[in-house]
Amino acid sequence: MAEILQRKSEDAENEHIHLPAPTAWPIVLAFGFTMLAAGLVTDVGISLLGAVLMIAGCVGWFRQVLPAEQHEEVEVMDRPVTIASSRMLVERIVLSPSHRAHLPVETYPVVSGIKGGIAGGFAMILPALLYGWIAQHSIWYPVNLLGGAGVAHWSNPSTADIAAFHWQGLVVATVIHSVTCVLVGLLYGAMLPMLPRHPVLLGGILAPVLWTGILHAFMGVINPALDARIQWGWFLISQVIYGVVAGFVVARQGKIPTGQSLPFAARLGIEAPGLMLSNPQAGPPHGKEKP
Numbered sequence: 001m002a003e004i005l006q007r008k009s010e011d012a013e014n015e016h017i018h019l020p021a022p023t024a025w026p027i028v029l030a031f032g033f034t035m036l037a038a039g040l041v042t043d044v045g046i047s048l049l050g051a052v053l054m055i056a057g058c059v060g061w062f063r064q065v066l067p068a069e070q071h072e073e074v075e076v077m078d079r080p081v082t083i084a085s086s087r088m089l090v091e092r093i094v095l096s097p098s099h100r101a102h103l104p105v106e107t108y109p110v111v112s113g114i115k116g117g118i119a120g121g122f123a124m125i126l127p128a129l130l131y132g133w134i135a136q137h138s139i140w141y142p143v144n145l146l147g148g149a150g151v152a153h154w155s156n157p158s159t160a161d162i163a164a165f166h167w168q169g170l171v172v173a174t175v176i177h178s179v180t181c182v183l184v185g186l187l188y189g190a191m192l193p194m195l196p197r198h199p200v201l202l203g204g205i206l207a208p209v210l211w212t213g214i215l216h217a218f219m220g221v222i223n224p225a226l227d228a229r230i231q232w233g234w235f236l237i238s239q240v241i242y243g244v245v246a247g248f249v250v251a252r253q254g255k256i257p258t259g260q261s262l263p264f265a266a267r268l269g270i271e272a273p274g275l276m277l278s279n280p281q282a283g284p285p286h287g288k289e290k291p
Contacts, residue, residue, distance in 0.1 A: 032057055112253035117189075120242035120246035132163075144173070191207075
């Protein structure tokens with residue numbers, strides 16, 4: 001503490017501030033690390049250049065801080081600032097709850113998303129079977145692609161095996177398809193407040209494109225054999241049909257007011273005096289205000 005006070009007094013007398021010296025080596029180090037990572041998906045030469053820059057950045061930066069830190073003296077510009085105000089008191093803005101907007105005012109219930117997911121699940125079966133009939137001359141091809149895990153003897157199936165009928169694959173595909181459609185519909189219903197005016201746009205365009213892009217990027221890592229057999233154009237068409245049908249089903253459902261302005265207990269369904277505005281006995285009598 002004594003050393004700090006002494007240094008402050010010396011700086012005040014000399015009118016200078018003791019600061020670390022500027023350096024560009026951290027930028028070189030960061031750029032080298034970026035090139036090292038970029039080389040993993042481009043070319044090994046870029047990674048080698050990035051490694052050289054990283055080593056140079058580390059050496060240059062360490063030489064400026066070891067064994068002693070480099071500093072510079074910055075001159076102090078003493079400019080007194082006077083703050084004046086003609087007001088004697090601080091005014092505060094008083095806002096009532098009615099002045100705050102809670103948007104959206106109305107939205108579709110989450111259960112409407114589940115209904116749309118179930119309807120979309122039935123609708124997307126047709127393009128999937130149509131793809132199997134056109135591409136492999138078998139409607140069981142897409143079914144077995146989805147439910148092939150349920151066929152015990154499948155380790156490296158041929159195209160003929162996938163195109164044939166297997167009741168185990170049919171059962172597993174039905175379970176996977178049903179559960180996935182319900183879960184995606186539930187997620188869709190939870191996302192409806194984001195685009196309350198355009199449920200078809202969210203379900204028919206945005207969600208299918210994003211979902212297909214994510215699966216296309218990771219399917220090669222998750223299941224390379226399945227990735228090699230999926231026709232992504234048909235996959236996207238089936239997803240769009242699923243989303244459009246789900247969106248139309250949701251659009252035909254009635255909207256409900258959002259409960260953002262309600263207390264947390266009221267949103268949990270606890271009807272207590274003073275919480276539910278619909279209760280005529282809740283809160284102060286009409287026409288009167290709390291003291």
